[in-house]
Amino acid sequence: MSRTAKTILLIVIGVVVVCCGGGIAGFFFLVNSSTKAPKAAAGDFLTSLEAGNTQAAYKLLCGQAQKNYGPETFDAYVKKNQPTAHDMSFGGSYSNTNGTETASISATVTYKSGKSSHTFEMRKEGGAWKVCGDPY
Template sequence: MSKTWKIIIFSAIGAFVLCCGGGAAGLFFIVDKSTKAPKAAASDFLTALEGGKIQAAYDMLCTDTQANYGPETFETFVAKNPPSAHDFGWGGSYSNENGTETASISADVTFKSGKTSHSFEMLKEGGAWKVCGDPY
């Protein structure tokens, strides 16, 4: 193989690697930016629970979830197994369908019984991100 062809092949491989790396970095930036606010809201929810601020956490639930868990039921549920720590991994998912913004955020939540993974279903309601579905 001639020296010219080697330069062309290695240049093409280099360009391909740079494009893939740039695409991956771009994807990371887009996902990170779109899930930043819902992840912060999920963290606020867990921090409130870890601090024993049950009413504050309850206020961070979406309307549908509050309808499924009355304040007393929620407090009893949390008292049985309160979280003590949490950690979020990278990413999550975000959707905006017909003006309804939702996100799914994964976290490792530590309880007395151990650590478990949980996916928080988030809904932007009244301009604020709220925890929906199974709170934890």
């Protein structure tokens, strides 16, 4: 292979690597930016639970979750095993299907009994992100 051909091949490989790297970085940027708000809402939910403010946490539940757990039931359930800390280092996933925005946010939640992984199913309702599915 001639020296010119080697140079061209190296340039093409370099361009491919830069393009692929940019595409991967762009994908992670989009995922992180689209999960920023639902991640913050899940964090607010957990922070309220950790502070013992179950009323504030209850307001962060979506309508369906509030139907499944009345305020008193939710309060009693939380008080049995109240979280003490959380970590949400992974961004999660986002979906918009026919205008319904949802996200899944992964967290490690610390309780007195130890740590547990939990995925928060989030739904945008009335312009705000709410915790749906199994909230706890």
